[in-house]
Amino acid sequence: MTAPFGRRLCEVGExxxxxxxxxxxLLDREGPEPLPGQFYMLAAADRWAGSGERPFLPRAxxxxxxxxxxxxxxxDFLVEGVGPGTDRLCALGAGEGVWVTGPLGNxxxxxxxxxxxxxxxxxxxxxxxIAPLALLRRRFAERNVPTRVLLGFRDRAHSGGLDDLFxxxxxxxxxxxxxxxxxxxxxxxxxxxLEGDAVASAAVYACGPPAMLETVRALCxxxxxxxxxxxxxxxxxxxxxxxxxxxxxxxGGFMRLCVDGPVVQGEQIAEVTHA
Amino acid sequence: xxxxxxIELEHPVINASGTYDAIAARRVFGDALLEDFPFSAFVxxxxxxxxxxxxxxxxIWETPAGMLxxxxxxxxxxxxxxxxxxxxxxELPVPLVVSVMGTSxxxxARLVEGVGEREEVDxxxxxxxxxxxxSGLIVGEQPxxxxxxxxxxxxxxxxxxxxxxxxxxxxxxxxxVGAEEGGADAVSLINTLKASAIDPVTGQPGVATGxxxxxxxxxxxxxxxxxxxxxxxxxxxxxxxxxxSRGADAREFIAAGxxxxxxxxENFRDPRAGSRVAEELxxxxxxxxxxxxxLDLE
Numbered sequence: 001m002t003a004p005f006g007r008r009l010c011e012v013g014e015x016x017x018x019x020x021x022x023x024x025x026l027l028d029r030e031g032p033e034p035l036p037g038q039f040y041m042l043a044a045a046d047r048w049a050g051s052g053e054r055p056f057l058p059r060a061x062x063x064x065x066x067x068x069x070x071x072x073x074x075x076d077f078l079v080e081g082v083g084p085g086t087d088r089l090c091a092l093g094a095g096e097g098v099w100v101t102g103p104l105g106n107x108x109x110x111x112x113x114x115x116x117x118x119x120x121x122x123x124x125x126x127x128x129x130i131a132p133l134a135l136l137r138r139r140f141a142e143r144n145v146p147t148r149v150l151l152g153f154r155d156r157a158h159s160g161g162l163d164d165l166f167x168x169x170x171x172x173x174x175x176x177x178x179x180x181x182x183x184x185x186x187x188x189x190x191x192x193x194l195e196g197d198a199v200a201s202a203a204v205y206a207c208g209p210p211a212m213l214e215t216v217r218a219l220c221x222x223x224x225x226x227x228x229x230x231x232x233x234x235x236x237x238x239x240x241x242x243x244x245x246x247x248x249x250x251x252g253g254f255m256r257l258c259v260d261g262p263v264v265q266g267e268q269i270a271e272v273t274h275a
Numbered sequence: 276x277x278x279x280x281x282i283e284l285e286h287p288v289i290n291a292s293g294t295y296d297a298i299a300a301r302r303v304f305g306d307a308l309l310e311d312f313p314f315s316a317f318v319x320x321x322x323x324x325x326x327x328x329x330x331x332x333x334x335i336w337e338t339p340a341g342m343l344x345x346x347x348x349x350x351x352x353x354x355x356x357x358x359x360x361x362x363x364x365x366e367l368p369v370p371l372v373v374s375v376m377g378t379s380x381x382x383x384a385r386l387v388e389g390v391g392e393r394e395e396v397d398x399x400x401x402x403x404x405x406x407x408x409x410s411g412l413i414v415g416e417q418p419x420x421x422x423x424x425x426x427x428x429x430x431x432x433x434x435x436x437x438x439x440x441x442x443x444x445x446x447x448x449x450x451x452v453g454a455e456e457g458g459a460d461a462v463s464l465i466n467t468l469k470a471s472a473i474d475p476v477t478g479q480p481g482v483a484t485g486x487x488x489x490x491x492x493x494x495x496x497x498x499x500x501x502x503x504x505x506x507x508x509x510x511x512x513x514x515x516x517x518x519x520s521r522g523a524d525a526r527e528f529i530a531a532g533x534x535x536x537x538x539x540x541e542n543f544r545d546p547r548a549g550s551r552v553a554e555e556l557x558x559x560x561x562x563x564x565x566x567x568x569x570l571d572l573e
Binding site: 002005043053055056099101242247256 | 293294295296298299300302303304305307308311328329330331332333334335336337338339340341342344346349491493540542543544545546547
């Protein structure tokens with residue numbers, strides 16, 4: 001599946017608060033339905049060069065959910081304003097135009113053939129990284145893939161998206177401040193789960209901050225469990241042109257996260273480092 | 276239809292080396308890329324004699340109206356390029372320019388011979404923003420080094436040799452004259468400006484190597500000034516680039532003396548920027564507006 005060639009102007013449907021984050025939707029009349037884990041390059045059509053002549057480059061944002069719209073697809077994105085680009089995206093108003101390129105990247109790989117009694121899929125999300133797992137969870141549910149969802153947050157202010165994107169399923173929570181679920185890290189929940197039987201038949205799908213992903217990678221490597229890690233790296237173009245999003249590979253050299261990722265299999269990298 | 280060093284082009288907009296990977300773009304966008312290819316000629320990423328992995332991240336950093344990059348010329352090396360990439364680049368519907376860089380005259384000679392003997396290649400761009408290991412000098416910063424390099428390379432191929440100038444010199448026109456006297460067929464400018472940014476939160480450099488190359492609209496006035504100076508000093512055809520994002524920007528470069536223009540960083544924001552700039556450039560100017568190069572240098 002290829003993305004439409006070039007960027008296209010899409011209209012903002014709605015933009016609502018979700019915890020400390022924003023969820024905004026775009027109406028995409030041209031693009032194919034995205035795979036879970038794919039991303040789009042987004043830039044507001046107006047006032048993209050804001051204060052201090054930034055943002056300049058589009059921002060790579062994973063799609064959190066999608067569904068049919070009157071014409072084409074609705075694309076939902078979960079964003080946290082952490083800089084000039086995401087601040088501008090957070091401020092998008094209904095009806096505004098956004099330049100969109102995508103869907104880009106590989107997305108999460110298909111689950112392996114699941115044996116009866118197998119451990120199934122384990123989704124591990126941290127913070128804003130819960131976004132791509134929402135669409136993945138729904139796809140697995142549609143195909144009756146047994147799925148467990150583990151989500152972790154720093155505190156209540158950083159648990160945005162949870163109520164919007166994971167309303168219809170059972171999730172196990174962890175929070176560093178203890179406001180919800182296990183007090184500690186979501187990777188504590190994963191470690192406990194991987195102590196059980198039949199874990200070798202499980203597949204882990206994770207997205208979150210680099211330290212979380214590295215813990216997931218190391219736990220899965222130790223237990224010989226397959227894991228797909230949706231990673232992030234500074235990215236100017238999203239389609240292989242800029243070579244900015246290089247991530248070191250375990251066999252030497254670098255991969256471009258935009259075209260060889262953003263989902264990386266645990267064994268492809270030696271460790272997840274902070275870019 | 277512009278004629279550039281004997282190569283017929285559909286329009287005057289090409290890409291800057293290292294800002295478009297046509298092979299990756301075809302994987303992402305499919306054959307639509309070929310049906311509506313954004314550039315009238317394709318300039319490859321720079322190749323070196325041996326494969327290079329490139330620099331450790333972090334490699335890019337957004338700046339006001341631009342960006343820093345410190346990519347480190349990742350490429351498959353001459354042999355890998357000829358065997359794996361060239362056959363795919365030959366499928367592009369436009370002439371092919373291959374960018375090469377060596378760290379000695381012997382390395383450059385190997386590259387020019389290896390690339391020059393392939394009929395799929397229409398022209399060769401020499402990336403001279405690198406040190407010569409023998410002299411320790413950056414070739415493109417020295418008119419005499421540039422001239423001497425061209426004198427070695429000129430007899431090795433009949434294909435057009437384009438010298439890509441670095442802007443990190445006091446007098447780029449003098450380097451352009453060196454290229455012309457050494458036998459270059461054309462000059463392209465500007466490469467990126469040496470620059471740094473510091474992350475105000477961590478106090479660390481924005482790119483891991485400490486400094487990188489600045490590109491984007493922020494550098495455009497520098498590029499226009501250097502292009503004017505070079506146009507006044509040499510008779511060679513010129514490829515102008517540096518922050519071109521729109522047809523109006525391209526028109527600035529053409530007015531300053533460019534025969535062709537190249538789109539670089541804008542490709543990152545718009546994969547079809549080349550076509551867009553060409554279309555905007557083709558829109559007729561209002562009567563009375565000069566389209567010919569206006570050179571009024573004091």
